[in-house]
Amino acid sequence: AQKVTQAQTEISVVEKEDVTLDCVYETRDTTYYLFWYKQPPSGELVFLIRRNSFDEQNEISGRYSWNFQKSTSSFNFTITASQVVDSAVYFCALRDSNYQLIWGAGTKLIIKP
Amino acid sequence: EAGVTQSPTHLIKTRGQQATLRCSPISGHTSVYWYQQALGLGLQFLLWYDEGEERNRGNFPPRFSGRQFPNYSSELNVNALELEDSALYLCASSEGTELAKNIQYFGAGTRLSVL
Numbered sequence: 001a002q003k004v005t006q007a008q009t010e011i012s013v014v015e016k017e018d019v020t021l022d023c024v025y026e027t028r029d030t031t032y033y034l035f036w037y038k039q040p041p042s043g044e045l046v047f048l049i050r051r052n053s054f055d056e057q058n059e060i061s062g063r064y065s066w067n068f069q070k071s072t073s074s075f076n077f078t079i080t081a082s083q084v085v086d087s088a089v090y091f092c093a094l095r096d097s098n099y100q101l102i103w104g105a106g107t108k109l110i111i112k113p
Numbered sequence: 114e115a116g117v118t119q120s121p122t123h124l125i126k127t128r129g130q131q132a133t134l135r136c137s138p139i140s141g142h143t144s145v146y147w148y149q150q151a152l153g154l155g156l157q158f159l160l161w162y163d164e165g166e167e168r169n170r171g172n173f174p175p176r177f178s179g180r181q182f183p184n185y186s187s188e189l190n191v192n193a194l195e196l197e198d199s200a201l202y203l204c205a206s207s208e209g210t211e212l213a214k215n216i217q218y219f220g221a222g223t224r225l226s227v228l
Contacts, residue, residue: 035216042221043222044219044222045203099168100161100169104155106156
């Protein structure tokens with residue numbers, strides 16, 4: 001069965017701290033894609049990154065970085081030097097050969113000034 | 114370039130009525146997806162349209178239906194509204210169905226309140 005687990009329901013940190021959001025997935029497919037989206041209070045889901053199953057290179061984009069490890073079926077997301085504007089709900093998702101996105105439950109990130 | 118646009122932003126209906134939600138995809142995108150995000154329930158996949166055809170639907174009753182027009186815009190219709198239909202309805206679009214092209218970009222959503 002396809003499944004995405006975001007075990008952290010809510011994380012609260014003080015501004016400038018580093019924070020890692022965990023994502024663990026299950027799939028039997030050999031070809032699949034993993035995604036991270038951000039949902040600020042306004043409601044719109046904002047695409048952050050896509051990673052395919054054949055590319056295990058870590059990705060860094062400014063203060064954001066992603067660690068994809070097939071051995072542990074994880075695709076974790078780290079924000080370095082967090083800022084108040086990073087406060088949002090973050091979703092991890094898996095897209096398999098059935099063309100459907102399977103979503104994690106989301107992690108609510110609160111950055112306190 | 115305009116993103117995915119949804120209308121209306123808010124919609125208030127009473128139980129038993131019908132609601133129609135609209136979505137315009139990003140220019141050049143042929144696939145449209147609908148999701149329901151009810152409070153505390155996460156994102157639930159509703160419907161997927163591509164090139165005017167319904168390609169897949171989630172585990173929702175038949176009173177949730179929709180269509181995609183020749184210009185790739187889409188409507189979601191919810192008949193016989195129930196209180197539990199109150200939710201944020203999100204529309205997304207993507208370039209196509211190929212895995213390599215499938216990044217879904219989302220609109221700001223329509224918040225449906227059923228009284």
